[in-house]
Amino acid sequence: GAGVSQSPRYKVAKRGQDVALRCDPISGHVSLFWYQQALGQGPEFLTYFQNEAQLDKSGLPSDRFFAERPEGSVSTLKIQRTQQEDSAVYLCASSPGGTHLINIQYFGAGTRLSVL
Amino acid sequence: SQELEQSPQSLIVQEGKNLTINCTSSKTLYGLYWYKQKYGEGLIFLMMLQKGGEEKSHEKITAKLDEKKQQSSLHITASQPSHAGIYLCGAANFGNEKLTFGTGTRLTIIP
Numbered sequence: 001g002a003g004v005s006q007s008p009r010y011k012v013a014k015r016g017q018d019v020a021l022r023c024d025p026i027s028g029h030v031s032l033f034w035y036q037q038a039l040g041q042g043p044e045f046l047t048y049f050q051n052e053a054q055l056d057k058s059g060l061p062s063d064r065f066f067a068e069r070p071e072g073s074v075s076t077l078k079i080q081r082t083q084q085e086d087s088a089v090y091l092c093a094s095s096p097g098g099t100h101l102i103n104i105q106y107f108g109a110g111t112r113l114s115v116l
Numbered sequence: 117s118q119e120l121e122q123s124p125q126s127l128i129v130q131e132g133k134n135l136t137i138n139c140t141s142s143k144t145l146y147g148l149y150w151y152k153q154k155y156g157e158g159l160i161f162l163m164m165l166q167k168g169g170e171e172k173s174h175e176k177i178t179a180k181l182d183e184k185k186q187q188s189s190l191h192i193t194a195s196q197p198s199h200a201g202i203y204l205c206g207a208a209n210f211g212n213e214k215l216t217f218g219t220g221t222r223l224t225i226i227p
Contacts, residue, residue, distance in 0.1 A: 004158070031213055042120075042204050042217030043159070056214060091158060095213060103213055104149070107158035 002026075004108035006092050012114045013082045021077045021111045023092030030097030032075050033105060034067055037089040046090075049075060050097055082115045089113070118143045118207055120218035128224045129195050137190045137221045139205035145185045147208035149215060154201045162190075162203075192223075200225045 005024040013019050025032050031050055035043035036059075045059040051072035060067070064083075069075040079086055089110040095103035119142040129135045139148070147166050151159035163172045165181035165188060172179050176193045192199055202222050206215035 006158075033214065035215075035217075040219075042206075042219050043215075045214045045216070048214050056212070059214075093159075097213070104161055104164060105213075105215065106161065107151075109156070109158045112156075 004092055004094055004106055006090075006108035006111050008111060009109065010112050010114075012116065014116055015084060016081050018078065018080045019082055019113065021079075021090050021092075021113070023075045023077070023094075023108060025073065025075070025092070025094030026106055028096070029094035029106075030072075031095040031103060031105075032069055033093040033095075034075070034077050035091040035093065036061075037091055037110070039088075043091050046077070079113075082113075084115050087113055087115045118209065118216050120205055120207055120216060122203075122205060122218035122221050124221060125219065126222040126224070128226060131196060131225050131227055132194055135192050135195055135223070137203050137223075139188045139190070139218055141186045141207055143186070145181065145188070145207055146210045148181055148185075148188045149206040149208065150179050150188070150190055151204045151206060152201045153204060153220070159204060195223075195225050197225050197227075199223060 007022045034046040037043040047057040047067045049069040064080045066078045091110045093105040093107045095105045121140045150162040163179045168183045168185045170181045178191045202220045204220045206217045
């Protein structure tokens with residue numbers, strides 16, 4: 001596709017359920033990012049991949065959060081035993097990466113997660 | 117850690133008027149990105165500034181980075197309804213692609 005695609009767009013989960021959020025980056029983009037955006041706030045960094053390698057996961061709020069990108073393309077963010085404080089919009093972004101020190105990140109429309 | 121402060125938090129402007137949004141960093145900026153977000157949508161890239169004193173324009177939007185590389189401004193000339201949305205500044209860190217974002221400025225354009 002032409003842009004970053006995220007699915008589902010909306011997810012309602014009962015507290016304690018596991019959820020999986022998918023991100024399809026722009027074809028050929030090396031770098032992939034996950035951000036969490038709470039209502040009325042700017043996005044906050046969660047984790048970053050370069051190809052299949054997870055280079056930075058310092059923003060993951062707890063060990064209930066897990067991300068993978070096994071083939072260096074599609075990525076999945078998994079949240080186990082969801083809590084109400086996990087309710088937020090989860091944004092995925094990709095960038096060309098490679099040798100460029102600064103790369104423009106292109107964002108998907110996000111997945112809005114509501115935990116009841 | 118780097119912090120970005122945006123001002124104002126919200127802005128209501130009459131159509132046709134000019135406006136300015138500011139973004140101030142607690143540290144020297146290595147790269148500064150401006151994005152626009154509409155409700156329920158992702159972030160749309162507007163402009164990126166890297167050099168002190170740099171200024172870029174696209175259509176009616178101009179972004180500047182000050183000489184000390186700690187403050188950026190986004191100026192919209194002759195605002196239109198299509199300019200409404202949330203404007204976010206994001207800072208890049210040296211050697212690390214992850215972005216740190218400000219809390220955003222919500223812009224409303226009234227007829």
